[in-house]
């Protein structure tokens with residue numbers, strides 16, 4: 001099976017794909033939109049991109065691209081632990097404290113903010129499309145005083161030295177990666193990592209209606225549908241216009257979730273099912 005992922009080789013997304021689909025033919029894409037487009041135009045069957053990090057929150061680019069540009073169903077989710085390491089070219093191994101620029105994905109830099117603040121007071125942060133893109137850049141510029149934040153696989157892949165391991169500020173650091181597909185077909189994946197099912201909805205509230213969000217939440221509450229996430233994102237149609245992304249802690253059924261959706265639509269909300277899918281914890 002052909003699987004696209006946010007590359008280049010050795011991103012955290014690559015690690016998640018390699019663990020979940022050890023026999024897949026993997027295709028790396030430089031950006032999240034390129035990876036999602038590749039699924040849409042049939043270059044690959046599945047695409048895996050990051051959605052949310054426990055320390056830093058949502059990957060807005062993924063949510064926004066799926067909602068506004070390329071609506072593909074979510075057919076699965078992988079939750080993986082994230083360990084960030086500081087790495088330099090071997091040339092800088094002994095004097096890594098002198099580096100003046102730190103390269104990484106914005107989420108990775110944010111996850112290590114306390115460490116960076118205390119260790120590199122004057123360093124400049126340079127944001128890259130992924131952690132492994134940063135590691136690759138550092139490996140290609142051996143004489144620049146720069147470091148990357150990335151994982152162990154990237155250090156090996158690009159021949160860098162880890163000079164400080166586990167520099168993320170909080171121990172519990174996990175990221176959710178979603179699996180998207182062109183057609184809403186179930187993943188036929190038997191895995192011991194299976195941990196449950198979720199349904200994700202996009203809900204746009206009617207304009208200027210007092211108590212609308214309260215009514216939306218009560219449609220789930222009285223049906224005892226457990227919500228595991230609620231987040232708002234700009235609808236991009238005007239200041240103050242937002243939609244909500246809601247995760248329900250169960251698979252789409254015949255009664256409860258369709259009943260809640262019908263109730264929301266009767267309240268003039270617009271509802272879109274982004275996916276009902278299994279999740280796997282690595």
Ligand SMILES: O=C(O)C(=O)C[C@]1(C(=O)O)C=C[C@@H](O)C=C1
Nearest residue numbers: 011012013050105107130131175
């Ligand atoms: O850059 C990578 O290695 C990615 O897979 C992306 C990403 C993210 O977008 O949050 C994934 C996990 C980590 O939280 C840091 C970066």
